Amino acid sequence: MLRTPQVNELTAAVQALREWQHDDAPMQLHPGDIGWAWRLGAEATAAAVRTWSRDGRILAVGFLDQPDLLRFTMAPDAHHDEDLAQQLAEDVKDPSRGVLPAGKVYIESPKHTRFQEQMFSDGWQSDEPWTPLRRDLSQPVEDPEAEVEVIGPGQAHEYAEVIRASFDRSTFTEERWHNMASGPYEDARSLVAYAESQPVAAVTVWSAGPGKPGLLEPMGVHRDHRGRGFGKAITIAAAKTLQQLGSSTALVCTPSSNEGAVATYKAAGFQPMPEVFDQRRD
Incomplete structure (x- = not known):
């Protein structure tokens, strides 16, 4: 039904x-x-x-x-x-x-x-095609080599600022972070990376429970701070956070055409899996 x-x-x-x-x-x-x-x-x-x-x-x-x-x-x-x-x-x-x-x-x-x-x-x-990537969390995760914080309501505006500056058509706002946090967020965490006290990258991770795969959705780097390793750093921090939440693996999926994103995830220890395809009716 x-x-x-x-x-x-x-x-x-x-x-x-x-x-x-x-x-x-x-x-x-x-x-x-x-x-x-x-x-x-x-x-x-x-x-x-x-x-x-x-x-x-x-x-x-x-x-x-x-x-x-x-x-x-x-x-x-x-x-x-x-x-x-x-x-x-x-x-x-x-x-x-x-x-x-x-x-x-x-x-x-x-x-x-x-x-x-x-x-x-x-x-x-x-x-x-899309490329799924996975990182095994059974082994210790290295430090991200950047200042990364798990943020709460008081820093929601910084998270929103980074997400808007990471995606060209993003309409994400502080209010939307609060909406998100009012949902099934008990096993989720939002992280922000900082450089010289400025927010430069952000990610939210979602645990599905101990011993199950966790998800990164979304991950973004501020357009003014790209090419400096912040994407790799916050992705490593995301994996470490999911490990602390008890996740068995960390998952992410990105269009195969987005070669920069694929390279960032691979640099952060994620292994690409076989490509997946949506089905389309013309």
Whole structure:
């Protein structure tokens, strides 16, 4: 059964995502993706989430990252569930179901599932490649060689300043940090790197619980301070923070075309995994 949850029902969707994270899983929707979306407010986040359930159990969770982009994942034991794959395909393809509109749209889902096979059979195409990267946190993480702080509400304006200056179309504000922190943020941390007391880089990390992969989302370096190693430093600090939170690995994913970002993550000890592709209907 397809459902758009109410705000008070989002906890169940986030908890399902937590339970489905494990180190052998393909790159997939993470509870941190929902946490980052919370910057726009609880109501907007709920409106962008879709769940599919059977017999009272959530089997798939989707998130409309953009009106034309659905990111979703499913319970590990449902990856090859024929009935679920058929239901998902029907709901995604039919604009009247309220998942994706007509026209050109995109889907991000785990590789090698019955659903993904079904969509290729229905004529959907692979889109541009993304590179997932992973750092094993079973070994000690080195110091970042920069001044990095875990920030709280009093420094939210500094975090917001860096994020806005890191992404060309960013509309991030101090208010949005507070929105984010009011969501499923109990196992998350926001970090800011400083140089001569100026905020120069920022990241938020999201734990899915002890022994599970954690996520970096987002990570940015102020455009006026690039090329000085701050991206590497704050990425190392992010990995160290996730290790302290009990995460087994640190994950991040970036467009393969963003060679600078890939190089930064690799310099910080992250290993690239096989590329992943969204599916596209033209």
